[in-house]
Amino acid sequence: MNLRQLRYFVVLAEELNFTRAADRLNISQPPLSQQIAQLEAELGVKLFERSSRRVELTEPGRVFLIDTRTTLDRIKRATIRVRALEQGLAGRIEVGLSSSHFLGPLPRLIFKYSRTHPSVQVTLNEMRPVDQVEALLERRIDVSISRAAIDDRLLCSLPLWHDPAVVALPLGHRLASRQELRIAELSKERFVLLRRDGSPFAKRIFERCAEAGFIPDIAQTVEEVPAQLYLVAAGLGIAIVPQSTRARIPAIVSCKLTDTIVEADVYGVMRRDNEKKALGAFLKEAQQLVGDE
The missing domain is CATH 3.40.190.10 (Periplasmic binding protein-like II)
Known part of the structure; x- marks a missing residue:
């Protein structure tokens, strides 16, 4: 039994006429008759009653048609899914x-x-x-x-x-009116930092401060940038954060770093x-x- 035989069976069951079924399948009638005969022989079941005037499904044929349509439909859907997976669409x-x-x-x-x-x-x-x-x-x-x-x-x-890094400052901070800052100008500030054991970004900030000649005075360490920003907004300190993050937090201004690059x-x-x-x-x-x- 193969898929071609199952498709031939369904078309013949729908047409109940070998000539019309063969035309629909774009084949001649003898190969269609041969495939149906092979299918019946393999199943050991007569699927059609044939006479010189008509073709009819037997009772087993009607049951087999229901299951075959379900099988072919599942195969069609499976084919669509695997093709979508291969194309990155699913x-x-x-x-x-x-x-x-x-x-x-x-x-x-x-x-x-x-x-x-x-x-x-x-x-x-x-x-x-x-x-x-x-x-x-x-x-x-x-x-x-x-x-x-x-x-x-x-x-x-x-x-x-x-996503360049910027300095986040609370409103009213003495440096809040500046558009640009050098990292050395932050040496006297208190920092809200990410935990260095969990963030390569935090490690880079610490390294850039050390290169500028100072170790950050840490007010608080937190796990995530949103916590940093809310603590900055509350006035606990300043932070160096990715530029894309600070725009969503009120009560904060940001300044560009001009003399150092903190990759973000x-x-x-x-x-x-x-x-x-x-x-x-x-x-x-x-x-x-x-x-x-």
């Missing part, structure tokens, strides 16, 4: 990210991507940057949305969007052996959609 993507990305362009990206790829399920998993790397290695997530590029034997990175650009980090077509499509769409903003 599937599931597990994304690891920290909460700071919800303050930037990511929500707009997810919304637009869900409209253009409705059959791809994108699941967001909030976790610390260091935990995202572990999750990638253990295949619990497909991609890490990260401010640290990683390129080694197992992992690789794709740049997604530019965003990358998609993934396993080199991840072959999900939907993942590649998602990352390309991320670059394009954010680039269009």
Whole structure:
């Protein structure tokens, strides 16, 4: 039994005429008759009653027609699904990210991507940057949305969007009227910092301050950028944060850093052996959609 025989059977059952069925299948009548005979022989069941005037389904034939249509429909749907997977139009993507990305362009990206790829399920998993790397290695997530590029034997990175770091200051701060600042001018300030054990970005800030000749005076350390910003807004200190994050928090002004670079650009980090077509499509769409903003 094969799919061709099942399709021939369904068409003949619908037409109940060998000539019309053969025409519909774009074959001659003898091959159709031969395939139906082979199917009946394999099943050991007579599917049609034939006479010189008419062709009719037997009772087993009517039951077999119901099941065959269901089978062919499932095969059709399965074919559509696997083709969609191969084209990156269907599937599931597990994304690891920290909460700071919800303050930037990511929500707009997810919304637009869900409209253009409705059959791809994108699941967001909030976790610390260091935990995202572990999750990638253990295949619990497909991609890490990260401010640290990683390129080694197992992992690789794709740049997604530019996001320079700025100084976040509370309203009324003595430096709040400045448009630009040198990092050395922050040496007397109290800082609200991310925990360095969980954030490569926080480590880079600490290193840049050390290069400028001072160790940050830490008022508070927190896990996530939103907590930093709300503490800055409350007047507990200042913070160096990605530019995309501070626009959503009131009672804060930001200043550009002019003499140092604190990398805050965003990358998609993934396993080199991840072959999900939907993942590649998602990352390309991320670059394009954010680039269009």
